[in-house]
Amino acid sequence: MSVESKSVLENVSLSNTRLRTIALYAGLYGTAALFLIPYWYMFATSFMTRDLVYAEVPYLIPWDVTLYWYEYLLTNSLIVQWTVNTVILAGITTAVVIAVDAMIAYSLTRLDWPGRRVVFAVIVASFMVPGIINLVPVYIIASELGLVNSLWGVVLPSAANPLGVFMLVQFFKDIPEELEEAARLDGFSRLRIFTHIVLPLMRSALAALGLFIFIWTWNAFVWPLLIFQSDAMYTLPIGLVTLQDNLGVTEPGVIMTSAVVASVPLLLVFLVMQRHLVRAVEMQGTTK
Incomplete structure (x- = not known):
């Protein structure tokens, strides 16, 4: 290994403090994502077609978007x-x-x-x-x-x-x-x-x-x-x-x-x- 390669590895090496910080942020963002998934699924489902809503596999990102459910609420309710x-x-x-x-x-x-x-x-x-x-x-x-x-x-x-x-x-x-x-x-x-x-x-x-x-x-x-x-x-x-x-x-x-x-x-x-x-x-x- 050349001297230049060693210097690059030393620059990117992570200290224990930095590793703990990365692990902390990863855990916090991961926990936040778990809380957000149900809300995102609720929001995404409101724009799904009936076929996607009743599909056997749940979709987090609807590939076929519709406003049917919003129109249904506006016309059939107060x-x-x-x-x-x-x-x-x-x-x-x-x-x-x-x-x-x-x-x-x-x-x-x-x-x-x-x-x-x-x-x-x-x-x-x-x-x-x-x-x-x-x-x-x-x-x-x-x-x-x-x-x-x-x-x-x-x-x-x-x-x-x-x-x-x-x-x-x-x-x-x-x-x-x-x-x-x-x-x-x-x-x-x-x-x-x-x-x-x-x-x-x-x-x-x-x-x-x-x-x-x-x-x-x-x-x-x-x-x-x-x-x-x-x-x-x-x-x-x-x-x-x-x-x-x-x-x-x-x-x-x-x-x-x-x-x-x-x-x-x-x-x-x-x-x-x-x-x-x-x-x-x-x-x-x-x-x-």
């Missing part, structure tokens, strides 16, 4: 109306939860009033109560208030979300009180301090909470099913289940296409909001 209903419901619920939970969390951390520790303890203890227990009493209250088959019948019971209050309380505690004291010296009212100083500092935390609430509301099934009584008011999870029941037979193309329609908006929302989610985790992880 999927457009269900999608609009879901977007409106998730958007309104997210806005209401953020506004109400932010005010509750601020009052628990910044305002001095008797019993606030007890109230916070009750909020934390509510995590131990299964949500299914509250269905009957909350439904009776909604029915008495005339909120059945109404959008607000789904939104209002979710307004004071214990998870959101608990999450925001932790973030509010990390905001220095000196900022509010300086603002009060400048003549700021309590409301102006809350809206112009505290909330802008909580932008990432509020965005993270909004992302969680939006996804949770988008996927909600049981409570909207109890409240909404007409097909035109159904959300996507309810509408797609009733659609499959009305078909009478299992159509993989319809099921996969409906799953794509229901999941793609959530993916887009997550891609837009992931920066704020990461920022919120960093803020909470670096606080002392």
